[in-house]
Amino acid sequence: MKAIRRFTVRPVLPEPLGRLSELARNLRWSWHPRTRDLFKSVDPRQWEASGCDPVRLLGQVPPARLDELARDEDFLRRLGEAADDLRAYVEGERWYQEQGGGEGPLPRAVAYFSPEFGITAALPQYSGGLGILAGDHLKAASDLGVPLIGVGLLYRHGYFRQSLSHDAWQQEHYPVLDPNELPLVLLREADGTPAIVALALPGGRSLRAHVWQAQVGRVPLLLLDSDVEENDPGERDVTDRLYGGGSEHRLLQEMLLGIGGVRAVRAYCRLTGHPEPEVFHTNEGHAGFLGLERIHELAQHGVGFDAALESVRAGTVFTTHTPVPAGIDRFDRELVAHHFGPGAELPRIDAGDVLRLGMETYPGGEPNLFNMAVMGLRLGSRANGVSTLHGSVSREMFAGLWPGFDAQEVPIASITNGVHAPTWVAPEVFRLGARQIGERRTEDALSVGGSDRWDAVADIQDADIWELRRTLREQLVEEVRRRLYDSWRQRGAATAELGWIDGVLDPGVLTVGFARRVPSYKRLTLMLRDRDRLMELLRHPERPVQIVVAGKAHPADDGGKRLIQELVRFTDDPRVRRHIVFLPDYGMAMAQKLYPGCDVWLNNPLRPLEACGTSGMKAALNGCLNLSVLDGWWDEWFEPDFGWAIPTADGAATDDDRRDDLEAAALYDLLERRIAPRFYEQGPGGLPDRWIEMVRRTLTRLGPKVLAGRMVREYVEQLYAPAARAHRALDATAAGELAAWKARVRAAWPRVAVDHVEASASDATAELGTTLSLRVRVHLGDLTPDDVEVQVVAGRVDPEDHLADPSPMPLKPVSGPDVEGRRVYEGPLALDRTGPFGYTVRILPAHRLLAGGAAELGLVAVPSEATGEEAGVLMR
Structure with a gap:
């Protein structure tokens, strides 16, 4: 029998436990070990059952247990310490304030727009690297005290959950998410009614959205939700799924994100007193319409389009993440024109002016397509790629927008991505660091950086590093067996035929990890080019290798699904199924076990199509060594002291099959002749001394570089601060002067x-x-x-x-x-x-x-x- 209505019954916490709600609603718990340990101690069994989600946990704990905790003096002391620590974290001065943040050259606030945010598995609003990067950006900004406001969409079905059919074909499932069961609160007006953001649609219709707020440490994240009763059914479904629907559906999502997102920021600042942003950061082209809304705001005050464009450009930063044109959203010009101008959105802006910002009016462009990345570049005075190599690729890809200039002079800079170490470092790694240099200094090393703190790794004993690596590998083996069992049951296997899973993987064997999205350029199946040789590596009598693979293909990408099917059918072979596994439903929860537990992290994309590839960074922070094509960040920071580079078969004379054969052979050679011997080689003390030294160098040399804290500091210093200064310089008079000068120069x-x-x-x-x-x-x-x-x-x-x-x-x-x-x-x-x-x-x-x-x-x-x-x- 199915319920006709669903709602959430919230628990009533005893008064002494009231601050638990405060801790649960701030997502800092997702990267703060002491707060997570506190929630785990509430009820360890329910903590695991809740998916390590404090909001769900508190809704499941029996009242008797809550009453018991309300009388537990030790628990209440720990609760008070955790709540006081959170308050000091949120209200105290941090790096940004020490730089004079909000005064002088630094912006009073920055609005950061992204179509997805990967904060925690408890808030599933991400599909892959773009969203995880956006989540890490917010967390690092919080750690540094940067006054950021995140802006995105709330997808009621999130991204899909993945399982496999009996014949290994990817299956997609879209669970319904109730915002009331998530760590979110509804933004409300002063009278208690929900704040509403509305967009005008052609034909007199409206698209309305509520604004939900997640608190990410010090940073508010605003998520717009179109599932509002006042909307017609079609408009209610605009925020149904991440990257779902056809062209008009996607266009409406991106209009709501950009235009509605600016309106949500204005409402949030009005209702909370938060400083208005001086800088707007567009994370990929999906949110590009935010610039049009800001132009329209100025037009409402009588500023002409050209002057308003100059003012908006000055304070806008655009980050591109794609290395290929196919990865950019493009819409038919007539569809875009239909949604702008009189009778639709932004009536004070001529639809022709909107189109000119996004049309591919350059050699090689499609003249009838509206390109969101092109609009992002034209609306942003500062742009960047996400690694040094990707910056170069982006300058080549968009060079047509700057005719007459060599690609190296195209004004697209680069800031190499980083990852939020407190999120991705295993608790065991954190505890080892804390024993060495203290808990507070370890927290600072992971969030703020500083090579002096990371240099302390050099003093950790070899035996302690090796014991840590073995512990993490053992935990991964347990996790793999559990997930593999669940996967086979979903595929229809009977319990009686799954006894072999207890012998899958070996905690003492060299473990290679590979996990990412599954577009063709990432080459999920490169490792299968010579199956006999791969089998020999997996079953080597003295130096065996075992491999853990995970990844999702886009629901519309049958080619990616076929790659998964091909790999899974190989892993089903009884000869190798104990040595190589595919785990479905790759997400943050799995990744946080997978990265630390692997010894080697494999990445073999087609160079130079990997914009950055941050998964290898997360693995490195746990002492996992990288084995990768020289692409993305690895092209920039690779050293043979702490990893391996897979040679590439570049050149026009090499066809695709020949190239893959050569690069797969190089991969096998590295594993067989260099990596496995190094792992199993023992020194005088019975430990793999040379391997341990590579782990140590990975941590000391790469650790400070791959941090999201380093990345966000560079954004502040190289992009946000200059954009704030430019925005302040371009008042209405100066913007008008610049616009008139540009018009005169173009004419002359x-x-x-x-x-x-x-x-x-x-x-x-x-x-x-x-x-x-x-x-x-x-x-x-x-x-x-x-x-x-x-x-x-x-x-x-x-x-x-x-x-x-x-x-x-x-x-x-x-x-x-x-x-x-x-x-x-x-x-x-x-x-x-x-x-x-x-x-x-x-x-x-x-x-x-x-x-x-x-x-x-x-x-x-x-x-x-x-x-x-x-x-x-x-x-x-």
């Missing part, structure tokens, strides 16, 4: 030209230490020298005479205009390096308020072909 630019270039010496007399005197004649048309910068760009050249490492230097105006309107610029060019050397000259727009640098307008004038022969003299 066709008449800007480099007319003639001459130098005081030729390649015959070019010697190291020589200084050339350059004289350049230019046409500026209707512009003046104050509107431009004339530069000489010099550096090494490749065999095709392209500048490989260009360095720009400004030239100075010395005369003009003459009767033909020409001006002369001069300046020195020092020949400060030997070898192939060259230079050219160019003219760029220049204005004191340009936030994106010389390339911002995408305008450049260079010598004509004839002039270029004079300007590009080579010196050797």
Whole structure:
């Protein structure tokens, strides 16, 4: 019999236990060991049954147990200490406040928008790396005291739960989530009614949303929920599933996230007194419409579109996570136009202006598609990729937006991702660190960083490190057997035929982990290229290897599902099923057991398609060594002292099959000849000394680098603070001035030209230490020298005479205009390096308020072909 209505009955805590509710509602418990230990002690059995979720736990504990705890003086003391510690954490000064946060150059607040947030398994609002990164960003901001407001959507079905059919085909399940059973509170108006965010839809309809708030330490996370009774059925389902539905469904989700998200932030600040954000950070293109809402806000106060655009751009940061165009949301232009303008959303903005921000109006683009990443880049004055290599890939991918500039000058920087160590470090690792340097210093090392604290790992005894690794491996083996048993039961197996699972994996065997989403470029099945050789590795009599694999394919990706099916069918083979396993339903709860328990973390994507790949960072923080293609963060920080690089078979002459064969063979070679021998090799004391030293170097050298605290500090210093300064500089008057100047420059630019270039010496007399005197004649048309910068760009050249490492230097105006309107610029060019050397000259727009640098307008004038022969003299 099915209930006709569902609601949540909340427990009534005895008065002495009232602060338990305060602790349960702040998600800091998800990364604070003492608070988690406190909740576990309430009822260890119910704690495990609740999925380690304090809100569910308190709803399941019998009243008699609560009454007993209310009289337990030791428990009440621990409860008071935990609650006082949380209050000090939330209210005390931290790193940001020590830097003068909220005053001077640092923003008073930052709004951080993302389509998904992975905070804890108890709040399942994530699908993969993007959401986990967003969750870690919020947690690290909280630890550092950065005044961040997170903004996302509340998906009533979350992302899917995964199981396998009897024939190993992925099955998706969408459990219904009740916000009242989650660690959330409803944002309410002063009179107690729910705060409502509303969007206008074509045809006079409305899309309404409630705003739920999760408290992530010091950081509020606002989640918009369209499951509101006043909505029509179609609008109620807008926030039904993460990454579900067709194009219009996705468009409405992204309009609600961006436009509705800004309105939710305004409501939150109005109701709570939180400072209004000066900087808006768009984590991937899904939230890009936030910039349009902020332009519309200014339009309501009489600011013109162009001036409003400049003001909004100044305070906007955009982060791209995708290395391939296929990973970007794109919509038909007519669909977007239908939802904007009179009778729909943002009526004070012309739909044509909306479209121009997102259309792919560049060589190679699709002229009828509206690209969310393109809009994000056009609406943000500062943009970044998520690793050094990914920054380079992004500059190449989006170079069409800045015609005339080499890819290396495209204004997309990079900040390499980090991970929130207190979330991902196993309790046993934390306790070992606490024994070495103390609990508080260990907490600081994991959240704030500091190489001096991590250097203390060097003093930990080899035996203690090896015992830690064995303990974590044993825990993983137990977890794998439990999950594997549940999976086989779901696939239809009888209990009587599952006795073999008790012998799956061995706590003493080298354990390799591989877990991630399953698009084709991550190559889940690369390890299967030579199955006989893989079997030999798994069943080696002296140096066996065992492998744990997990991952989800997108529900619409049948190709990814086939890869999972192929791998699972191999793992079902009785000859290897005790040595290699696939675990369905990969998520945060599984990951927190998997990363620490593995000895080696495998990553074998197609280079350079892995934007960052943070799973290897989480593994490294637990002493797991990385084995990876040089992609993402590993390309940047790999050292042979603490891991292995899988060679890649790059080159146009190598087809896909040949490439995979070569790289799989390299993977097998590394495992067989270098990794397994190193793991099983014992030193004089009976321990694998050289392996332990690699673990130690992983922790001391990589530990401080891979922290989300390091990442967020870099965002503050390199992006948030400059964006706040630019936002403050562009008041309505200055924004209008900049917009008018840009319009004037664009109109005049066709008449800007480099007319003639001459130098005081030729390649015959070019010697190291020589200084050339350059004289350049230019046409500026209707512009003046104050509107431009004339530069000489010099550096090494490749065999095709392209500048490989260009360095720009400004030239100075010395005369003009003459009767033909020409001006002369001069300046020195020092020949400060030997070898192939060259230079050219160019003219760029220049204005004191340009936030994106010389390339911002995408305008450049260079010598004509004839002039270029004079300007590009080579010196050797």
